[in-house]
Amino acid sequence: MTTSPDLIVPKRFCGPPSSGNGGWTAGALAGLIDQDCPEDRCRSWPTIRVALRQPPPLDTPMPVHSDDGAKVATTSGAVVASASVVDEHPVTVEPVGAAEARAASATYPGLAFHPFPTCFSCGVDREEGDGLRIFPGRVADQDGQVRVAATWSPHPSVGEDFHPYADEHPRASLAATWAALDCIGGWAGDLTERLMVLASMTARVDALPVIGEEHVLVGLARGQEGRKTFTASALYDADGRVVARAEHLWIAVDPAVFG
Numbered sequence: 001m002t003t004s005p006d007l008i009v010p011k012r013f014c015g016p017p018s019s020g021n022g023g024w025t026a027g028a029l030a031g032l033i034d035q036d037c038p039e040d041r042c043r044s045w046p047t048i049r050v051a052l053r054q055p056p057p058l059d060t061p062m063p064v065h066s067d068d069g070a071k072v073a074t075t076s077g078a079v080v081a082s083a084s085v086v087d088e089h090p091v092t093v094e095p096v097g098a099a100e101a102r103a104a105s106a107t108y109p110g111l112a113f114h115p116f117p118t119c120f121s122c123g124v125d126r127e128e129g130d131g132l133r134i135f136p137g138r139v140a141d142q143d144g145q146v147r148v149a150a151t152w153s154p155h156p157s158v159g160e161d162f163h164p165y166a167d168e169h170p171r172a173s174l175a176a177t178w179a180a181l182d183c184i185g186g187w188a189g190d191l192t193e194r195l196m197v198l199a200s201m202t203a204r205v206d207a208l209p210v211i212g213e214e215h216v217l218v219g220l221a222r223g224q225e226g227r228k229t230f231t232a233s234a235l236y237d238a239d240g241r242v243v244a245r246a247e248h249l250w251i252a253v254d255p256a257v258f259g
Contacts, residue, residue: 006061020056021120022198023182027175049202090245093234101149104137122183146221171208181246185231188219196250203246227252
């Protein structure tokens, strides 16, 4: 068994007030997956599935070890999350134009009611440059399933310089990219009617999004089964290319558990 650097979720990257944003946590752990990269300069990633076993604690070092190729983060000996490469591709949610996505954001249900208003990804109480402020609203359905969309221009505060590209444009971090793909799925699954937390996220990032460039995020509802809700999301760049995709499993929870 080998070890990796501890996983730490700073308070800034919360979802519920007292625990980590599921997408950011999952993306940070996914970034520790071992890859055969020259000089550790990977610019795209295989499909990675992260299972979240309990709410990620904030500002707490979580030891990470390798277990048969997976990266496993723990706290007090209990598993918080595990990440592993999978041989599959998330579904592609159909694109929406930037103008339509901007208009949809004006109808964002979270503006009227938000279960976690300080969420790093979609919280309405976060200022520009602090949270991602991704506010998805309803657009035309896809194959009879609810679809939502929003625009996102990555702020320099979520940038990184570990994976340089030939064009030399600054890019958002892998963790921020996973966070962007996260909550839009929850809103497609209707967080106003069903309080849910992320239990599993499977994502493929083909390119990190360019800082300052307007992107479009689209989320898709894919059904429910008891306490489970299934959704998907896609991230499109300014040229309409898919740069990242994800599928999510959400679990309905008791609102009293999350304050």
